[in-house]
Amino acid sequence: MRRAVVLILDGLRRDFVTPELMPHLASFRSTATWFDGHRSVFPSVTRCVSACFATGCLPARHGLQANTMVLQEPHGQVLHDAGEPGFLDHRRRVTGRSLDVPTLAERLAGQGGSVIMGNVSPGATYAHDPDRFGFLHHRVGSFAPGGEALSDGFDSLRPDLAGDAAMVDRFITEVLFGRQPALAQLWTAEPDHAQHMMELGSPAHLALLRRVDAHAGLVIEAVERLRAAGEDVLLLIGSDHGHQTVDGVVDVAAELAAVLPEAAEAVTVAANGTAALVYVDPARPDLIAGLRAALPQAAWVDRVVGPDGLAEVGHSTANGLAFLIGMRSSEETNAHGVPGLSLVAKPHVGKADRLGFGQHGGVGRWEQSPVLLVQGDGFAAGSVRQEPTSVIDAAPTILRHLGMPADGMDGRALQAG
Ligand SMILES: [Zn+2]
Known part of the structure; x- marks a missing residue:
């Protein structure tokens, strides 16, 4: 069976992926393709990037313009925090659509399905599947396909390293080895969450990066075991933006x-x-x-x-x-x-x-230097690709691996050949 596994380490800068700081990711580079010209979108903020990632489209197409954005409502312009859990439901009531184009979760409904776990804001996590086509897990509320609420115990998690660690564990045991959807996706809170409260390059920050790298190492190792059992897995590890x-x-x-x-x-x-x-x-x-x-x-x-x-x-x-x-x-x-x-x-x-x-949010060099590493069919081990790529290229790449069309997307599949 062909499957896609996605791990997004929110806010990880490309230049921090070194053998000293992040040995698991650095070692993963030698067996995956590294995208050296990878960029976020503008604004380089998580809720907007989440919608870009999920739809393979730019904000003009999906409609989630930024983390904090205005909606034109019947009585005037209203400023909203798109991280609120009800934001996309509100947008559906105002405009008729939660997002204006379909998500990966919608495209994969009935095609192996999706399980998406997120430890960032509820609005960012829900942007991956606002209309509940797959399984969605978040501390503020988790849902089965169709929108039925799930009691999964995620409500006790915090958007920090400990919460990420618990989520990584359940992602591996319950999703990768248990439920086995066509798309298994985990979007962690770190290093972004803590980077907003510490100095980049400080001892505390370097320690944080090592912990984040260990989380990546667990997922990489789990996917190796899936492959050893005969699974054809595309493993995409990346980030949504960097930091300044x-x-x-x-x-x-x-x-x-x-x-x-x-x-x-x-x-x-x-x-x-x-x-x-x-x-x-x-x-x-x-x-x-x-x-x-x-x-x-x-x-x-x-x-x-x-x-x-x-x-x-x-x-x-x-x-x-x-x-x-x-x-x-x-x-x-x-x-x-x-x-x-x-x-x-x-x-x-x-x-x-x-x-x-x-x-982050702007067009500075380092906030626009997120990570993209892809391992699997169509991605040469240890190669470095320099051409410009974008977070909107992930969705078409995942769909190509799963043998599905990626019609109507702004991004392009990145498989070689
Ligand atoms: Zn982010």
Whole structure:
């Protein structure tokens, strides 16, 4: 039987995969293909990337624009946290669709099925299967195909290393060796969760990476045993984005109000770590010219994409999205010699990021350097591929391995030949 096994180590930077820090992953490189030009999407945030991963499509097609995003609702523009468990149900009520294109879970229903475990936000995990075609396991709520609630004990897990460890154990024993779906997927909380609260390259961070690597080692070893038993497994291990070190916080809404006072009531800024999305009330298109003139002048931006350029970065003007901002980044090093510093956008609610800790969302070099390693039919052992690849390429690659069409996807299957 042909099966796909996916392990996503949230937030793992490519340059941290070294024999010293992550020996299991480094050793896995010699038996898999390493994608050296792999990139996240923009914004490089987990909920958006999860929808890209699940659908093989860019945000313009699936509709989940960012971690924090605006929905155009009947009474106006409303800012939402897409990490909330009910976000995609709410989007279905407002727009008629949870996501606008089918997920892997939907495509695999009746074709061997899927079991998806996630230890990140509920919204990110549910984006893999918002309409409950397969099995979905998360601490906030787990579901069987059709949406029946499951009591699986995952509600006691935390989004940390211990929670990941418990999930890895159950993934291997219950899913890989027990239920054996066509797609078995585990998306861990670490190293992302802790990187937001520590300095990249610090002793605590290096210890964290070793623990994350040990989790990967367990899955790699389990898949070797499946293959020894005759299974034809595609094993994809990767991450959704990397991290930069925060070197400043910018209140983007206040900055815009300072240069364009009339923007205050008709412009909504959705902060997404080292990115920000600027939404303009459709009744006030006159504001766009002012923003287009002001934004590129700001000292705190790396990249500003306006309404005319959104399609080029995989977005549309849905919900009144007008500008996508990558906050200023540099390749300078932090206190531990780790390169990649970025400004962050001050969040709408909650505390601003701590200076010196990890964050992501923008187009900085290191947040755009996620990991992709693929082992199995069509992937030469020990090879390094340099061409640009994207998180949207995972879904078509998985479907090709399973002998299924990947019609209607923006990504492409990565098998050689
Ligand atoms: Zn993430």
